[in-house]
Amino acid sequence: MKRSSFRRLLFWFVASLQLSLCRHTWAWVFPTKRPAESRRVRKKVASALCRATTEVAVKEGEVGYRDKSRLTKPRKTWSRNTIKNKFQVAKKMERQGRWTEASSLYARILRNAPKDAHTHLALARLEARRELKSRESVEKHSILTPGLSKAEEAFLKGTKSCPKSVHIWQAWAVYEESRGNLERARELFEAALELDSHNPYVCHAFGLMEKKSRNDSKAIQLFEKALSRTTTAALVCSLGELFLERNSTQATRDLYTRSAPRLRKEKDRVEVYLAHAWLEEQYFGDHKRAAELINSALKLDPASSLANVALARLEGRMQRHFDQGESLDDNATAKRLAEICNSIEEGMYPPSDPTDGRIFNALARIEAKDRNFQRARHVLKRGMELYPQDHALFQAAGKVEERLGNFTAARRFYVQSLQLEPSAPTLVASAMLELRMPESGTVNITRVKGLFEEALLLDPRHGPAYNAYGNAEFQRGDVESARSVFERGVNARCSDLGSLYHGYGMLEINCGNIESARSILQNGLVEIRKKTWSTDSTHRDRASFLSHTLGMLELNGNRPGAALEIFEEGLNRYGNSSQLLLGAALCEIRMGNDDSARELFEMSVLNDRKHAQAWQAWAVMETRAGDFDTALTLFQCGIRSARNHGALWHGYALLEGKRGNVEKSRTLFGEGVKNSPQYVPLYQGWALLEMRDGNHQAARKLIAEALTRNKKNGRGWQVAAEIEEAGRNFGLANLLLRRGIECAPSYAELYRALGDHLAGRGKFNDARAVYEKGMELNPTHAPLYHSLAELEARLFNVEGLASLNKRALKIFNRNALEPTSYSSTAYSARERSRTKPSLSRSIEVLADKIVNDEEENIESLCTTPVSSSDPAATLDNVADNLIQGLLDDI
Numbered sequence: 104m105k106r107s108s109f110r111r112l113l114f115w116f117v118a119s120l121q122l123s124l125c126r127h128t129w130a131w132v133f134p135t136k137r138p139a140e141s142r143r144v145r146k147k148v149a150s151a152l153c154r155a156t157t158e159v160a161v162k163e164g165e166v167g168y169r170d171k172s173r174l175t176k177p178r179k180t181w182s183r184n185t186i187k188n189k190f191q192v193a194k195k196m197e198r199q200g201r202w203t204e205a206s207s208l209y210a211r212i213l214r215n216a217p218k219d220a221h222t223h224l225a226l227a228r229l230e231a232r233r234e235l236k237s238r239e240s241v242e243k244h245s246i247l248t249p250g251l252s253k254a255e256e257a258f259l260k261g262t263k264s265c266p267k268s269v270h271i272w273q274a275w276a277v278y279e280e281s282r283g284n285l286e287r288a289r290e291l292f293e294a295a296l297e298l299d300s301h302n303p304y305v306c307h308a309f310g311l312m313e314k315k316s317r318n319d320s321k322a323i324q325l326f327e328k329a330l331s332r333t334t335t336a337a338l339v340c341s342l343g344e345l346f347l348e349r350n351s352t353q354a355t356r357d358l359y360t361r362s363a364p365r366l367r368k369e370k371d372r373v374e375v376y377l378a379h380a381w382l383e384e385q386y387f388g389d390h391k392r393a394a395e396l397i398n399s400a401l402k403l404d405p406a407s408s409l410a411n412v413a414l415a416r417l418e419g420r421m422q423r424h425f426d427q428g429e430s431l432d433d434n435a436t437a438k439r440l441a442e443i444c445n446s447i448e449e450g451m452y453p454p455s456d457p458t459d460g461r462i463f464n465a466l467a468r469i470e471a472k473d474r475n476f477q478r479a480r481h482v483l484k485r486g487m488e489l490y491p492q493d494h495a496l497f498q499a500a501g502k503v504e505e506r507l508g509n510f511t512a513a514r515r516f517y518v519q520s521l522q523l524e525p526s527a528p529t530l531v532a533s534a535m536l537e538l539r540m541p542e543s544g545t546v547n548i549t550r551v552k553g554l555f556e557e558a559l560l561l562d563p564r565h566g567p568a569y570n571a572y573g574n575a576e577f578q579r580g581d582v583e584s585a586r587s588v589f590e591r592g593v594n595a596r597c598s599d600l601g602s603l604y605h606g607y608g609m610l611e612i613n614c615g616n617i618e619s620a621r622s623i624l625q626n627g628l629v630e631i632r633k634k635t636w637s638t639d640s641t642h643r644d645r646a647s648f649l650s651h652t653l654g655m656l657e658l659n660g661n662r663p664g665a666a667l668e669i670f671e672e673g674l675n676r677y678g679n680s681s682q683l684l685l686g687a688a689l690c691e692i693r694m695g696n697d698d699s700a701r702e703l704f705e706m707s708v709l710n711d712r713k714h715a716q717a718w719q720a721w722a723v724m725e726t727r728a729g730d731f732d733t734a735l736t737l738f739q740c741g742i743r744s745a746r747n748h749g750a751l752w753h754g755y756a757l758l759e760g761k762r763g764n765v766e767k768s769r770t771l772f773g774e775g776v777k778n779s780p781q782y783v784p785l786y787q788g789w790a791l792l793e794m795r796d797g798n799h800q801a802a803r804k805l806i807a808e809a810l811t812r813n814k815k816n817g818r819g820w821q822v823a824a825e826i827e828e829a830g831r832n833f834g835l836a837n838l839l840l841r842r843g844i845e846c847a848p849s850y851a852e853l854y855r856a857l858g859d860h861l862a863g864r865g866k867f868n869d870a871r872a873v874y875e876k877g878m879e880l881n882p883t884h885a886p887l888y889h890s891l892a893e894l895e896a897r898l899f900n901v902e903g904l905a906s907l908n909k910r911a912l913k914i915f916n917r918n919a920l921e922p923t924s925y926s927s928t929a930y931s932a933r934e935r936s937r938t939k940p941s942l943s944r945s946i947e948v949l950a951d952k953i954v955n956d957e958e959e960n961i962e963s964l965c966t967t968p969v970s971s972s973d974p975a976a977t978l979d980n981v982a983d984n985l986i987q988g989l990l991d992d993i
Contacts, residue, residue, distance in 0.1 A: 181215040190222060200525045202233055220268040223261030230254035231278045254278060269295050273305045280312050288312060301332040307341060314345060334362055336371035340378050352386045369403045376400035377413050390421045408461035415439035440466040447489060460490030464499050471503055473713065479503045494523035498532060510540045527565040530558035538575055551575065566592060566599030570606035577610055585610055600631050601646035608652055617660060624653040647677040654686045663693040681711035685720065692724055700724060715741055715748035722754055734758055749775055749782025760792055768792055783813045787822045799830045817843055817850020824856060851877045851884035862894050870894060
């Protein structure tokens with residue numbers, strides 16, 4: 104081979120090598136579509152191969168996936184930041200009540216991060232809450248693990264994936280406790296303590312369960328075990344409450360004193376200071392020390408809503424305690440709260456939490472209680488500007504607008520509150536508004552029940568929700584459904600026991616089941632006595648009404664001695680409640696102790712000068728005692744304090760009529776109608792005044808107005824009949840009595856009036872039947888017995904008189920301290936008669952017979968006795984009705 108040829112060949116080889124290197128270098132620096140296309144081809148081939156392999160595996164049953172299309176797409180793993188963002192979205196869905204969507208998103212997160220303990224815990228807790236919606240059928244058993252609920256499956260997966268997560272074990276134990284599986288819960292708590300023997304959360308939850316099981320020694324051991332390593336406010340307050348239940352007040356004081364400095368978080372120290380202040384006030388009577396402790400809490404957090412409200416309430420109680428004659432609890436509290444609100448607005452205490460506007464809410468509540476709705480609206484508007492994220496302020500604003508009659512605005516505020524955070528109180532308020540003023544004109548009962556159920560789903564222990572739900576079912580006529588709602592509340596162990604048992608007891612009272620109501624209310628008091636409030640609580644205030652309801656039940660059942668004991672026990676436990684003092688005063692009146700009653704009335708009005716019923720009852724008692732000057736002063740004071748209370752105007756006008764001041768009485772009736780146009784007895788009393796003055800036409804117009812406003816008021820029909828009798832229109836009077844019995848079949852005085860008319864016409868058998876029917880419907884109405892006794896005496900029916908006397912002795916007793924054996928039975932019959940929709944057929948026939956006989960012997964009607972027009976007799980009768988009305992309505 105020639106040398107030149109070899110060189111040429113070598114040259115071409117080197118040149119081709121250099122060209123190839125340059126081409127690859129260029130493609131690496133400036134990539135073209137060709138490498139991407141090759142990658143895409145390789146990816147398609149791999150996907151096709153994967154799809155073919157999967158289809159074969161599915162056909163052969165080797166892969167159990169329900170969605171085969173997921174295998175055709177390569178799964179993209181989420182980054183840690185993506186998982187965190189998705190978790191926050193799911194939590195927001197959960198707060199908004201979108202539980203199904205939240206559950207699905209949690210499941211997606213776990214498919215990408217199967218060992219994420221936070222997501223496992225959130226999903227398990229969510230499924231546990233969803234399961235509460237239908238306890239009867241434990242919600243939809245899992246498909247993958249038959250026999251387990253969704254919550255149990257979630258907890259099981261969580262503990263398998265994250266076996267060292269203490270919080271998942273604790274949450275599972277709490278779930279099992281809520282289902283009543285205490286032994287299983289103990290096993291799970293013990294498993295959590297094996298991982299962390301002094302964990303404060305586990306020890307606290309475990310101790311609370313043992314406390315509910317009355318295993319106090321075990322609970323104390325758990326609390327102290329956790330406190331030996333970590334000090335938290337929850338542990339300190341729970342242990343202090345347990346000491347108080349065992350009457351170890353000094354041990355509780357020592358615990359609070361040594362624990363407060365050891366707490367690291369300011370929020371926890373504030374909570375312990377408030378608990379210590381309540382202890383000093385309620386158990387040691389040291390108001391000044393309590394104020395010092397609350398001020399210590401305010402030094403840590405000057406804008407603390409809890410501490411500011413607690414100090415305002417304490418100062419109100421201190422002012423009432425040390426100087427009863429100058430100010431009221433609510434007035435002093437409102438003054439202090441107004442000062443704090445002004446300081447916050449001026450920037451002295453900038454709000455640290457935009458979701459905590461309790462100070463403005465508390466002030467608005469006091470203003471609304473005093474019927475200062477415009478002021479309450481202004482306070483809430485200021486609060487919503489400073490705390491735009493506090494859903495409770497918007498809910499309170501809706502309540503104020505509802506009281507003012509602005510129902511559209513109320514609905515708008517409720518919607519805004521639910522958008523910020525769904526809560527049971529807002530949902531209950533929305534449901535009640537829908538019942539009172541339906542948006543579409545007719546009540547959508549399905550929507551109302553849905554709102555109640557959603558409220559109970561959010562908070563299964565919310566007592567007012569069960570109370571409102573049960574009352575709504577009762578008003579709808581479904582008594583059994585109402586009972587089941589209240590039973591659910593009892594089984595749920597509500598935090599607000601006063602509302603729950605009060606509503607349940609009132610249900611049975613309205614049904615006439617007095618013995619059942621008494622048992623329910625007594626059980627409620629027993630449960631409340633077991634509960635010890637370690638801090639100032641509105642639940643404690645509402646619990647006092649349970650004593651009031653039971654006391655009024657005994658008083659209405661002619662058991663004033665037993666009622667007085669209940670009122671006194673409530674006063675010893677809850678302090679000087681104006682309602683309890685009024686109930687005790689009414690008991691003293693029933694037992695003839697007027698001097699004791701006066702002292703109690705005075706204490707009642709000093710505790711709450713706007714308590715209209717207390718002023719009214721005191722003035723009526725003085726009227727019956729003949730002390731007209733004192734009664735006049737009391738009526739005037741009551742009207743100044745509660746101008747819109749119609750009964751005060753009514754009593755004042757009657758008093759002036761008795762004193763012969765007809766023009767002044769007429770003026771007072773007119774002012775009463777102007778200030779309280781819906782109070783029907785004002786029209787009735789005014790009509791009687793005009794009748795006695797000879798103005799029958801004016802009397803007819805007034806009583807017609809009263810009957811137009813309330814056709815079911817039996818007294819109105821009776822007054823209308825009296826007016827016609829005074830005008831000697833006896834036929835029309837009897838027609839009015841008949842119509843009155845149809846509209847108000849439980850009003851005993853109508854039967855008495857009709858029986859007197861029949862007896863006056865000589866129809867003694869018919870009169871006796873009417874009296875008997877009246878006594879059957881209302882066995883405790885004494886005037887019916889008097890009328891029937893007079894009838895039997897006129898007929899010289901000795902056997903009938905003896906039988907009637909024996910019957911009366913079973914119900915009435917001369918010794919008020921010793922109730923008769925049939926008093927509760929009689930009270931039950933009276934209450935049941937109020938719920939009867941119409942008359943029995945026998946009374947309808949009798950009423951028709953009376954009307955058909957009107958044209959017979961018309962001259963004999965001229966001798967029918969006319970109702971007395973003596974003002975004194977009328978006032979005495981009305982005074983009796985007022986006292987009985989107080990017993991029925993308070």
